[in-house]
Amino acid sequence: MEVILLQDVKSLGKKGDKVTINDGYARNFILPKKLGLEANAKNLNDLKLQKANEEKLAKEQLEAAKVLKTKVEEKPVRLTIKAGEGGKLFGSVSSKEISAAAKQQLGLDIDKKKMVMPEPIKTLGSHIIPVKLHREVTAELTVSVTEAK
Numbered sequence: 001m002e003v004i005l006l007q008d009v010k011s012l013g014k015k016g017d018k019v020t021i022n023d024g025y026a027r028n029f030i031l032p033k034k035l036g037l038e039a040n041a042k043n044l045n046d047l048k049l050q051k052a053n054e055e056k057l058a059k060e061q062l063e064a065a066k067v068l069k070t071k072v073e074e075k076p077v078r079l080t081i082k083a084g085e086g087g088k089l090f091g092s093v094s095s096k097e098i099s100a101a102a103k104q105q106l107g108l109d110i111d112k113k114k115m116v117m118p119e120p121i122k123t124l125g126s127h128i129i130p131v132k133l134h135r136e137v138t139a140e141l142t143v144s145v146t147e148a149k
Helices: 023-030 041-074 095-105
Strands: 002-005 018-020 036-038 077-081 088-093 121-123 125-132 138-147
Touching (some): 002 023, 095 138
Parallel strands (some): 077 138
Antiparallel strands (some): 002 036, 088 121
């Protein structure tokens, strides 16, 4: 029997795959647990339409990420923090503070979890922070940290 998988099944395949399995396995395990559907003409057509829709959504998300990348890279985010001698900050600048400043200054809602910062910023100056906007799109946000007077 041919079955279209609705979920990933460890020994068979991934979601959306069309696989051939034994009738008993399909009737007793795959179909009752809603892991798959019988591969008839209607279900195959629905699968094709669903995949086309998913591709369209993925393309739209990629385009939106590219547009956001240009907006992120246009202007720097400026932060003023108290600092001591030698440009050493009292405390540090975290991704949460950068995200809040980007929302306030640039009007961009950047998730703090998407910023790739191995450690917080602890010095004055200009810093480049990579921001993963999409699987294929990474923007570089410039953060300018200056001393508060």
